[in-house]
Amino acid sequence: MSVCKKLKLDENLCKNLSHNCSNKKLQKEKSITQEDYIKLKHYLREKKKILKSYPRVVNNARGKQSQINDSGKSESPLTINELNELFLYSVYGPGKYVPRWCSLEMQCNVVQTCILLIDSGDIETPEDFSTFKNYFPIFPKYNFLPPLEIELPSSWCTKKEMECESNEIVLNKSIKNKKHDEVCSKLSLLLSLNQLMMHNYPLPTNKSQYSYDGFRFTQNHYLPVSEDSPMFAIDCEMCYTSIGRNELTRVSVVDEKLNVVYESLVKPPNKITNYLTQYSGITASKLNGITTTLQDVQEDLIKLFPANAILVGQSLNCDLDALKLFHPYIIDTSIIFNLNGNKGSKSKLKYLAKSFLNMNIQCSGRHGHDSIEDSRASMLLVQQKLLNSLTYGDAYLIGQKRLAEFINTPIQLKNLESFKKFIVLLKCITESSAQGSIHVKKQFIEAYDGLWSTKQFIIQEHSSNKAVLDSLCNSMNDISNKFCMAHMQLKNKKNLDLVNRWCEKYWAAIPMYGLCAVLFTGFGYNKNNSLCFLNVKQPPLPTLKKDW
Known part of the structure; x- marks a missing residue:
């Protein structure tokens, strides 16, 4: 309740x-x-x-999309980085990291963040998920949040298992492979479906935010996108109208040669109450006599764009919202460039153009922006990135690359890239002033070894799951440890009763106001994802002695 x-x-x-x-x-x-x-x-x-x-985790619309329903599926799994945002926020507090898929209320009262990672689950079908839930009464008993689906596959396997795997992955540090990893292509810059949702792009599935009224697809049928797909940069200007929101008043489109292939002023259907001239450059005189409507623009753009077109722009979600268009292939310069290294922060187009193109744009002051100038700058930024590497102009990716180089050790792992993303969490926490401890089984220690150079963080290897769990519980009893984690492996996948007892012992050791996470890998199709259960341990409420 x-x-x-x-x-x-x-x-x-x-x-x-x-x-x-x-x-x-x-x-x-x-x-x-x-x-x-x-x-x-x-x-x-x-x-x-x-x-x-009381601290508590509350899912927003994005978090609810990752919740697993009774059929064992979610609408959109959380990425590893999204999950890490919550853990880092619980340790750092407001400022540096903020989860965008949930809120951690009263974070200031969280005394400890605890993670139990259990590798090698086996939950592929709805029947598997139903059976799994029946073996774990602990989660409904203590009012855990509904399970979330996370893009974290099973990371580990033994050398013998590796010999049996046809998709063996052996870590290679050669310069040739490093250069190959850095190649930047149009396909690598496209926003994924999760990114489109996270950055509020208009999508026909996002019923809670967008009405279908007036929205159209740029094509009836789309072709697969490739490196030969043409790019078009778009920039729109909007004015504030009587309906209480911005509406389209100008649109400009340029091609890869920076030629203007479409340009039009637009008369909004509602009365303009603020021309926002200092930003839009639109005045009443410019729109005098204009009869072009939004529907006219939609028809023109649908005819202009081929079925495999890639649309380019700065925070293009706002432009597509104004145009009332759905389009699947997007490159957003506010996302592929990052100047300060903080994930999720966006730099203005003016600063990006100056930093990477040595271009001065948006210098008209009170006369506003020029949509042709802005669309050309967006196209040039994308072309500049394509000439360099995926990390070019992205301080956040550069930081991740350095971390990946730091932890690249000659160990045999499957799904290595996914594990690297998860290990970023641990590296970031060691950079804080928090004290903590990590407990792993012996066969996992090689990948964790060398991550910490600070005295306050301790990593310990253990010979058995029992030893890992016992050590984790001892660490959690010391509330000076702000972060505690254990990485265990389930050998007998049918012995779920034992795992439920592990979770009971783990929950009992967590201090009051401790953030608790339990992750089971090996979930979903091809076991590529994980289940995550979250809760904050809260003390019982005081009771009232009634004499009536």
């Missing part, structure tokens, strides 16, 4: 009891004294105050 519902029920109880006191016809055993009523009122006030201080 949610906190709001509990409080509402308690308040209703208080009102009912107050009413009972004033009702002389009530039986004597159901009435309370004025003194008892005051005590009850004070208790409810204190209870409400306590509940407000």
